[in-house]
Amino acid sequence: MKKYFTLILFILLFHTGYSQSIQQEKSFIVKGSVKTYETREPIDNVRVYVVGGRATETDIFGEFSLQVKTGDIIFFESPNIETIKYTIKSDEDIDVLVKGYEREQSSKKISRRSITSLKHQNYLDSADFYKKTDIEKSLTFIEKSLSVLSGKSENEKTAQSFSKLGDIYLYYKQYDLAISNYKSSLNAGYTTETDINLGKAYVLNQEYENAQKVFSELLKQNQLTVYNSILIYEGLGDAYKGLNNNTGAINNYKKALKIARDNLVTPKITDLNSKIAGVYSEQKNITQAEQFYQNSLSLAKKENPKRAVQEKEKVADFYNQNKLYDKEIELRQSNLEEVELMEEAVQSPVPVSTEAQDSITSQKINYKIANAYIMQQEFDKAIPYLERSIAEADNREDLVVQKDATRKLSEVYKNVGDYTKALETYQEYVQLVDQLYIKKEQEISQASRFSRDITLKQNRISSLEKDRELSQSKYDLAVKDQQLVAESNKRQKLIIYALIFGMFMMALTIYLFYRNSRQQKLANNLLALKSLRTQMNPHFIFNALNSVNNFIAQSDERSANRYLTEFSTLMRAVLENSEEDFIPLSKEIELLELYTKLEHSRFKEKFDYEIKIDENVKVEDFQIPPMLVQPYVENAIWHGLRYKESKGHLKIQLTQPDSETIKITIEDDGIGRRKSTELKTLNQRKQKSKGMGNIKKRIRILNDMYKDKVDVFIEDVLKDSTGTRVILTLKKD
Known part of the structure; x- marks a missing residue:
């Protein structure tokens, strides 16, 4: 034919x-x-x-x-x-x-269905293959796995795709997205494994009450596998620990441990011993904690070298927290030998963790051993370990450890009286801080791009699923219209329902877009604040170093040394606070007192100062963005009091008009803003103060995020435009 x-x-x-x-x-x-x-x-x-x-x-x-x-x-x-x-x-x-x-x-x-199933599975396998190496490729394959699906009969495969997507986000610590996709997976088709992963994601996202509910519901199921039972009790223990219910945490960890022992699930026996020890350690039950840590240490040695190294570091940290420095040093020295052998074999740090900052490396262990010796006042023994830590960190371009070890070495040289080496090492530390600042800026930029790319991918996947659901709805509606052609009344109802559903979907889409936009704006604001804080640190460091340079130029070595010692204390406080969005007001006052003292030591003949805190001020009730007040004090000294012919006065006063508000006043009797502007050179007039510019940007962002939390008012004190008063009002919430 x-x-x-x-x-x-x-x-x-x-x-x-x-x-x-x-x-x-x-x-x-x-x-x-x-x-x-x-x-x-x-x-x-x-x-x-x-x-x-x-x-x-x-x-x-x-x-x-x-x-x-x-x-x-x-x-x-x-x-x-x-x-x-x-x-x-x-x-x-x-x-x-x-x-x-x-x-x-x-x-x-x-068959067409077999082809779809094969394609879907291939895409999921590819997504899993690229999960740890290329998140963009992995997400693309998830998108493709959803694009081949159509119809309600494929809900099981839809659930698999969203569950795999949740796994990818969980690996990259995007916990909110992981939770959202695990929920989508459970809505499409329930599996115990996905529900357990949802509970884990809640724990990691610090939503402990939600995690407790998930794991408690899972315990009600019949015929749980042995491994799932262990994971559920362990997850419940994690949730109770997060809720500070240590008794509940230990009870559930022990239930999981009993099941693991009865069924010889060795890796979980090690993990659970370690977790129980951690809870006992928080309760200051040193004997019980050490007993369980010894159990986990013994079991980890039987598993593999990497697991043993990881557990040794946990136990060493436990000894450190409880000031058992001799035991800590002995254990870390033993661990150091094993890590060095492993690093020598692979020519790289031991990858016992997915996070670079948590990986166990020889430079970190050397630093911790040195720190233990320092805590025992054995400075001579600490120096070689710090030097090795710096050398190894430099070789592996680990700026964070290199910076910390260099700072610690400078302090050790100071403690042993070698001030020349202390100064040299501190100067190296300052250079490392600058390098780390540049690196952090790059990381912030990369994180911003990464977050933006992830959001776009997730939006495309969500849009694809909505399109699939909408297409299926249209198909179902068409079939029903053909079947009910003789029943016009019912058909009209179906049309009305379809219109309502469409409006609901449109409203939901608008809402999701609005919510995502707000989340993106919040993320951008947080990144901007972090960037501005990191910009404040070099600006402040350079200004302070100019003061040190002035003392050295005057051949006043004693003043320079004293100033440098106090300056290092101030810098330590600044660096500790630089990563925080808000710090206690008491810390900001301490930093302010130290900074004002340093400036007064340089300009004694120019001004006196006083810091007054009213009796009714409840300092402990307030939080403040770090380095918010200091630039205004700096302005008062450098642009107001420094140019006054007679000796001036600086007054910093804290008052509390009501329970929700605190007022910080910085007042000087200097030459005033107008005279200060006239004294500036032409080049200075063209340049804006970076410190004040950053402060204005930070206040603008903070007020945008927290609804007018900070208010700043600047005025002249006297009618002849001399003296300046800055009034900074801060709300509690």
């Missing part, structure tokens, strides 16, 4: 003229597919080739890819279709649809 075939080519052609002339010179990969017109069933084993060039065949999905040039003629050949010719004009995909195609019965025939 003679067969007749009709070929329909859907070709989208772009880029004519000059772009075509370029393409004629270059080869490129063109992709396409061959499918039946009626059912869109893929046609496999179709030979696709260029005369005198490359050739390929369509796969079981009916797809192909072939390297060609513009102007090449592609041939499609198969025993079941007529030979087809197509001229390449661009790099757009080619879709070939064949009418009247009848597949020969064979053992190779694959």
